[in-house]
Amino acid sequence: MKKELFALEETTLKDNDKEILQGFNMHLYEGDVCGIICDSINERDTLLDFFRGDCEVVKGVVRFRHATVKNGSAPQMLGREFSVIEKKSKLLSSLSIMENICIFVDKNNIVRKRKYYELTKKYFRDFGISIQPEKQVALLSEKERVIIELLKAYAENKSVVVLADLTGFLQKNELAEVHHLLLKLQQTGICFILLETLEDIVFSWTNQLLIIKNGKELGCFAPAFVDRQKLYDFLAGKQSGYEKKTEFEQSLEEIEDMDDTVFRMEKVSTKMLQDLTFSVGKGEILKILFANAGDFEGFRRIFMDGSSVVSGTVYLQETVMHCRNIREWRKRGLCYSGEMPHRSMLIQDMTVVDNFMLELAGKVELLWMLPRYRKSVYQYIEDHLGEGMANRRLRNLSPDILQRIQLGKYYLAAPKVLVCEKPFQEVDLHIREATLEMFAKLRSRGITIIALMTNLSDLNLVEGSNLYIRNGSMVDENEIYQILYTEQEQV
Helix, strand or coil: CCCEEEEEEEEEEEECCEEEEEEEEEEEECCCEEEEEECCHHHHHHHHHHHHCCCEEEEEEEEECCEEECHHHHHHHHHHHEEEECCCCCCCCCCEHHHHHHCCCCCCCCCCHHHHHHHHHHHHHHHCCCCCCCCEHHHCCHHHHHHHHHHHHHHCCCCEEEEECHHHHCCHHHHHHHHHHHHHHHCCCCEEEEECCCCCCCHHHCCEEEEEECCEEEEEECHHHCCHHHHHHHHCCCCCCCCCCCHHHHHHHHCCCCCCEEEEEEEEECCCCCCEEEEEECCCEEEEEECCHHHHHHHHHHHHCHHHCCEEEEEECCEECCCCCHHHHHHHCEEEECCCHHHHCCCCCCEHHHHHHHHHCCCCCCHHHCHHHHHHHHHHHHHHHCCCCCCCEHHHCCHHHHHHHHHHHHHHHCCCEEEEECCCCCCCHHHHHHHHHHHHHHHHCCCEEEEEECCHHHHHHCCCEEEEEECCEEECHHHHHHHHHHHHHHC
16 A cells, blocks of 8 residues: 655635635655646646645645644755756756766765766666766756756656646657656656646646635546546536537637738748648638648757758738837838737736736827827727726736737737737636637737647647648648657657
């Protein structure tokens, strides 16, 4: 019988003076892999803060190896026993792998490099890792960095390792290698927590699945008995016979006659991409799936650096584009929305109306000085986002409202084309629904959307045409699906 490692019983967690999780229960056992799916991004972030030791325990029981932990001592225990691995690396890039793994093993003597070298080599031999210990961390790939962080957690005798949004920044083939190491580390008794979205979590990795909705756990389930689609419908609020036609589906009918070509590429090549040729019409959605990070970055640079295009022609409507940066693209009628725009592209200390005005100022000079424009924007916000919303500061609003604000800015700015970077990646169900609703509104106004994606599962979240890029070239659907599904099965 497995030994209990960590437990929360009727625990309430507070973040920024607000109770996010109430009466929360969790039980982890040695060698377990527990998948956690949160209904909202606030719940996810609160759990991450808790595992880092940065979240206040208001009430309830925290237990580690059967011993009750005083609420005031929980952060120290979590810092000592838990390791959190996420997109942002915690390794010191200026040091070697050897130094990163072993620097905390012998705190009294940090100069015995030979000892560290031999110890690191032993870890690598034991777990079948072929990376050179002398390699600088700055030179590691994302996959290699995750592997090294896992070995570091093992070297530091961590009891629980939290992997946050792993599928969001690793490719399917890279995940397979990480999973291979994870299986070996499980045998040492380390417990793993996978904090993922419902769409991205790999059920086969886990032996228990914890579902959180409205600040409370729905229950802990065996993954083999969980129907992913039914669970998605429940979390999305569709469990009670939700059959009405969505705004997105309605918008498809409204713009059937919008077939004018708005954006096209003809034999466009960069240092990373070759002979891209495609077109997209007014009010359409084009989803581009990139099989690897290099392909994605190569395409992204077309909009960030005009010099990246070495041959071929880019057209916006019938005008040839030679834009040097995203500001020039914006003036010509193409806007670019970065990854997680509700976090990265809004100014939290400004009001909603001021954020809108800032976006529109790039289209109409001296907009700030024209009261009639501000009044019109104010009224739009009140009508579409709720009474009293225009003068609220963004730091007090929920992530799904922020997403509606960010995409609502483009509705008013009315660009010809909106390029969206990973619109459904690392977002909860509420943000996803908000994004789909706003996409429908944008399309109803004739705005063309180009969605850049790196996850195969994201393609099915929104209607539209698909384009597949692998190793710098366009490939057909059969080839990309065969490759990605094969990789997924290996995971």
